[in-house]
Amino acid sequence: MNKSINQGITQAGLLSFIGFMAGIVSGWSGAIAGGSPADIGAINANIYLALILILPIAILIWNAIAIGQEDRDIFSNVASLSLTMAIAAILGCIAATTLFMLVTVQISTVFKGLDRVQLSIALMSAIGWFKFVVLLAATCTSAIVAGMLNYRKFRNSSS
Numbered sequence: 001m002n003k004s005i006n007q008g009i010t011q012a013g014l015l016s017f018i019g020f021m022a023g024i025v026s027g028w029s030g031a032i033a034g035g036s037p038a039d040i041g042a043i044n045a046n047i048y049l050a051l052i053l054i055l056p057i058a059i060l061i062w063n064a065i066a067i068g069q070e071d072r073d074i075f076s077n078v079a080s081l082s083l084t085m086a087i088a089a090i091l092g093c094i095a096a097t098t099l100f101m102l103v104t105v106q107i108s109t110v111f112k113g114l115d116r117v118q119l120s121i122a123l124m125s126a127i128g129w130f131k132f133v134v135l136l137a138a139t140c141t142s143a144i145v146a147g148m149l150n151y152r153k154f155r156n157s158s159s
Helices: 001-033 039-067 076-111 116-159
Strands: none
Touching: 001 039, 001 076, 039 076, 039 116, 076 116
8 A cells, every 4th residue: 555655646746746847837938928917827827728738648658657567466456546546646736736826926926026916816817717627637537547557457467
């Protein structure tokens, strides 16, 4: 059980790091583009949409590379593997979104001199709940698919 938690923490950390890096790109894009907080929030929300593709692809690639035959004993069935990956994906997606927003707002306000609260509100309203739920669903779905693919790999290699 301890090793499966470590796998999940590593996956959530990977997603958080991707959110952090996307926040840096988004913050600099907003600082360079300039304009009102609403304009910068709209630009940053469009960059946030890229995470809908990047995070699920990162999960699939990470699971294909990082989980090998030595991890077969951790995940005895498809339910435990998929559940571990889904929980890690949910936590990683929340952390990635939080880091994205924090870094984006900080970079844009420091280098552009805008009001931090206005920019935060503009970014939150531009992203909205729908984009966050879509990101969460895509990330969680790809984690479950990755878990099932790994389980199939384990099953095929044992027979």
